[in-house]
Amino acid sequence: MKRKILVTGGAGYIGSHTVVELQEAGFEVVIVDNLSNSYDSVLDNIKEITGIKPRFYHFDLTDAERTKDFFAEENDIAGVIHFAALKAVGESMQKSVLYYKNNIFSLLNVLEGMKMSGLDNLVFSSSCTVYGQPDTLPVTEQAPIKKAYSPYGHTKQIAEEIIQNVSSLDGLHAILLRYFNPIGAHPSAKIGELPLGVPNNLVPFITQTAIGIREELKVFGNDYDTPDGTAIRDYIHVVDLAKAHVVALRRMLENKQKEKLEVFNLGTGNGFSVLEVIQAFEKVSKQKLNYRIVGRRPGDTEKVWAATKLANEELGWKARKNLFEMMESAWNWELALKKRNS
Ligand code: NAD
Numbered sequence: 001m002k003r004k005i006l007v008t009g010g011a012g013y014i015g016s017h018t019v020v021e022l023q024e025a026g027f028e029v030v031i032v033d034n035l036s037n038s039y040d041s042v043l044d045n046i047k048e049i050t051g052i053k054p055r056f057y058h059f060d061l062t063d064a065e066r067t068k069d070f071f072a073e074e075n076d077i078a079g080v081i082h083f084a085a086l087k088a089v090g091e092s093m094q095k096s097v098l099y100y101k102n103n104i105f106s107l108l109n110v111l112e113g114m115k116m117s118g119l120d121n122l123v124f125s126s127s128c129t130v131y132g133q134p135d136t137l138p139v140t141e142q143a144p145i146k147k148a149y150s151p152y153g154h155t156k157q158i159a160e161e162i163i164q165n166v167s168s169l170d171g172l173h174a175i176l177l178r179y180f181n182p183i184g185a186h187p188s189a190k191i192g193e194l195p196l197g198v199p200n201n202l203v204p205f206i207t208q209t210a211i212g213i214r215e216e217l218k219v220f221g222n223d224y225d226t227p228d229g230t231a232i233r234d235y236i237h238v239v240d241l242a243k244a245h246v247v248a249l250r251r252m253l254e255n256k257q258k259e260k261l262e263v264f265n266l267g268t269g270n271g272f273s274v275l276e277v278i279q280a281f282e283k284v285s286k287q288k289l290n291y292r293i294v295g296r297r298p299g300d301t302e303k304v305w306a307a308t309k310l311a312n313e314e315l316g317w318k319a320r321k322n323l324f325e326m327m328e329s330a331w332n333w334e335l336a337l338k339k340r341n342s
C-alpha cells in the first residue's frame with residue numbers, strides 16, 4: 001500500500017513540484033491549501049505530468065477547528081511536509097501581523113493535528129533568510145541566526161524554534177530544510193512559479209520582462225563587495241529542491257535520522273551575481289534583456305551561498321542542475337504561460 005503524505009501548500013510553487021516527485025516516488029499525496037497564492041488548476045497540471053490527480057482539501061490552516069477535523073478524517077497519514085506560508089518579504093513589512101498570524105498559527109495547528117493523530121514526522125520549509133548576512137561563506141548549518149530583517153524572516157526563525165522545542169519535549173521527528181534561492185520550473189513546463197501581481201524575485205521578473213509583461217528589470221545595486229558589484233545568491237533548481245523533500249521524508253520514515261531534529265541547507269554551493277544570472281538568461285533565451293542598474297534594495301544581503309557538505313554527505317542529496325538549466329526551464333515556463341493565456 002502507498003504511504004500517504006500530507007503536503008500543506010501543495011498547490012504552490014515548491015509544493016507542486018514536490019507533489020510530482022512524491023507521486024513519482026510512489027507516495028500517495030493529500031494537499032491542503034487555501035489557494036491564497038495558487039490555483040486549483042495546478043492539480044490537473046500535476047495529473048498531466050504524473051497521471052495522478054492528488055486529493056485536495058481547500059481550507060485555511062489558521063482555522064484550528066477545520067484543521068483538527070482534517071486530521072481526524074485523514075487518520076492514516078505517514079508524514080507531513082509543511083510548505084504553507086506567506087512568503088513575500090516586502091509585503092511582510094506592510095502586513096506584519098498577517099504574516100505572523102498566517103505562518104505561526106498554521107504551523108501550530110498542523111503540530112496540534114499531528115499530535116492528535118500520533119503523527120511524528122515533519123519536514124519544514126525554512127529559508128537561508130534565517131542567516132541574514134553570514135560572517136563566513138559558505139554558510140554552514142551551524143552559523144548563528146541573525147536578527148531578522150523582515151517579519152517574514154522572523155516567522156521562519158520562530159517556526160524553527162517552535163519545532164525544535166516541540167521535538168525535544170514531545171518526541172516530534174523533524175527535518176528543517178533551509179532553502180537558498182529556488183528558481184526554474186518542471187521540464188514539462190506544466191507547472192512553475194505563478195507570482196500574483198508584480199514579482200519580487202529576480203528570475204520571474206527577468207522572464208516577465210523578456211516576454212513583454214514588464215518594461216525593464218531594475219538591478220538593485222552594483223556597488224556591493226563582489227566581483228561585478230552586484231549581489232550574489234545560491235540559486236537552486238526547484239526540481240532538485242523538490243527531490244530533497246522526498247529524500248528527507250524517506251530518511252524519517254526509515255528511521256535513519258541521527259537526531260530527532262535535523263537541519264540541512266539546500267543549495268548548490270555556488271554563488272552567482274545578478275549580472276551572471278542575466279547573462280545566463282540571455283544565452284539560453286537568445287535575446288537581450290532590457291535592464292538598468294538602480295540603487296540597492298533595502299534589507300538585501302550582499303552575498304550568500306550554502307555549505308552543502310551536510311546535505312550531500314549526511315542526507316545523501318545533491319543539487320544536479322546548473323544555472324543554464326534553471327534559466328532555460330524558467331524561460332520555457334514563461335513561454336508556456338503565454339501560450340496558455342493567449
Ligand atoms: P507559494 O506561495 O507558491 O506556496 C505556498 C502555498 O501555501 C500557496 O499555495 C498558498 O496558497 C498556501 N498557503 C499559504 N498560507 C496558507 C494557509 N494559511 N492555509 C493553507 N494554505 C496556505 O510559495 P513557495 O515558493 O512554494 O514556498 C513554499 C514554502 O517555502 C514557504 O513556506 C516559503 O516560505 C518557503 N520558502 C520559499 C522560498 C522561495 O524563494 N520560494 C525560499 C525559502 C523558503
Ligand code: WQD
Nearest residue numbers: 089127129200201202203205218219220231233274297300
Ligand atoms: C535575488 C537577487 C536582488 C529583483 C528572497 C527572500 C528570501 C527567500 C528567497 C523565502 C538580489 C536582485 C531582485 C529585481 C534585482 N525567500 N534583484 N532586481 O532577495 O535573495 O531572497 O527570496 O524564504 O527570504 O528574501 O531573492 O529573487 O528577490 O533577489 O536586482 O527586480 O536579485 O537584489 O540580489 P532574495 P530575490
